Amino acid sequence: MRLTEKTMFTNSKQRDGLWTRLPEDKGHGMHVMIGTESFGPVDISLFRKEEVAHLPSAALWMKRAIDIVLSAVSLLLLSPFFLLIALAIRLCDGGPALFSQRRVGHRGVEFTLYKFRSMHLSSEADGIPQLCRSDDDRLTVVGRFIRNHHLDELPQLWNVLRGDMSFVGPRPERRYFVEQIRAINPDYDRLYQLRPGLFSHATLYNGYTDTMEKMLERLRMDLDYLDNRSIWLDSKIFFLTVFAILTGKKF
Numbered sequence: 001m002r003l004t005e006k007t008m009f010t011n012s013k014q015r016d017g018l019w020t021r022l023p024e025d026k027g028h029g030m031h032v033m034i035g036t037e038s039f040g041p042v043d044i045s046l047f048r049k050e051e052v053a054h055l056p057s058a059a060l061w062m063k064r065a066i067d068i069v070l071s072a073v074s075l076l077l078l079s080p081f082f083l084l085i086a087l088a089i090r091l092c093d094g095g096p097a098l099f100s101q102r103r104v105g106h107r108g109v110e111f112t113l114y115k116f117r118s119m120h121l122s123s124e125a126d127g128i129p130q131l132c133r134s135d136d137d138r139l140t141v142v143g144r145f146i147r148n149h150h151l152d153e154l155p156q157l158w159n160v161l162r163g164d165m166s167f168v169g170p171r172p173e174r175r176y177f178v179e180q181i182r183a184i185n186p187d188y189d190r191l192y193q194l195r196p197g198l199f200s201h202a203t204l205y206n207g208y209t210d211t212m213e214k215m216l217e218r219l220r221m222d223l224d225y226l227d228n229r230s231i232w233l234d235s236k237i238f239f240l241t242v243f244a245i246l247t248g249k250k251f
Contacts, residue, residue, distance in 0.1 A: 059231055067167050071160040078154065085116055085142075085151060092142040095121045098155060103172035108192045111164040113172060114155040118143030129176040133210045148250050156198050168234040169197025170222035173215075181215050191222055194229075199241040201225045201233075207251050 086097035099117035102110045123138040124130060132138070132147070139147060146152045159165040165172070170191045173181070182188045202221035209215045225233070244251055 062231060063166065063234065064163075067160050067163075070167060071157045075157050075161065078157075082154065085146060085154070088142045089117055089140075092140050093120065101174065103196070104175055104178050105164055105172050106192065106195045108189070110175065111159070111172075113164070114158055116146055116152040116155060118147045118152045129174055131177075131210045132208065149248065150245055150251075153198060160198055164195070166195040166197050168199050168201075168237050169194045170225065171200045171203055171218070172196035177215065180212065181219060184212075185216060185219055187223060188219055190226060191219075194226060199237055201237050204237060204241055204244065204251060 089095070089097040095117060097116060099115045099119075100112050101115070103113045105111045118140065119132070119136075119138045120140060143152070156165060160167055178188065200222065202218040202225070206214060206218050206221060209218050
């Protein structure tokens, strides 16, 4: 649990927008003292929003080591495939094969995410971010295929190798949409504890997010992953995602 000097509580109203009430004294909980004021007993479950879901240090080191080795090997082995996709995109409309975009990552810091370009160069020409729909006419012929099969995400192996991302974690989003999600559910901030992922539990079962409803459902699933993550869960998500891609499943 994390408390700051600005955190204040009463028995009937919230301060600093954290909680609406404190539980009644039922003989359990903890007392909170801030400055000269004492409050409690307080049920610590109320502080869930402030909790940090830790993995053991050994598991974190193992996760990062796996990311480095797998991303490096994958970039090497898939390089001929990368060239074929890049060539197909160039032949489709003559534009660049790669596309970069700023996304919000670990600790809320933005980073540059790389993808194979799936849309026409004139998409979002007005500068206003838009979600991509399955029937989006901004998609090129090649772009629709690689997006349907998640092949447009492959350049993010470089992001994994660099440490911007992990193989498994919540998918990174643009700041524009992050602020919209946070306005509805501020618990999005808890995801900043993690490196965003190339694969995610939410994408596997919730698909691409083309509506705010799907974004909120993705957040719910990402928070569930945060609270239950383990090397075993990461391995399960990794292999299920790879299997889905290799078998041509759309998700």
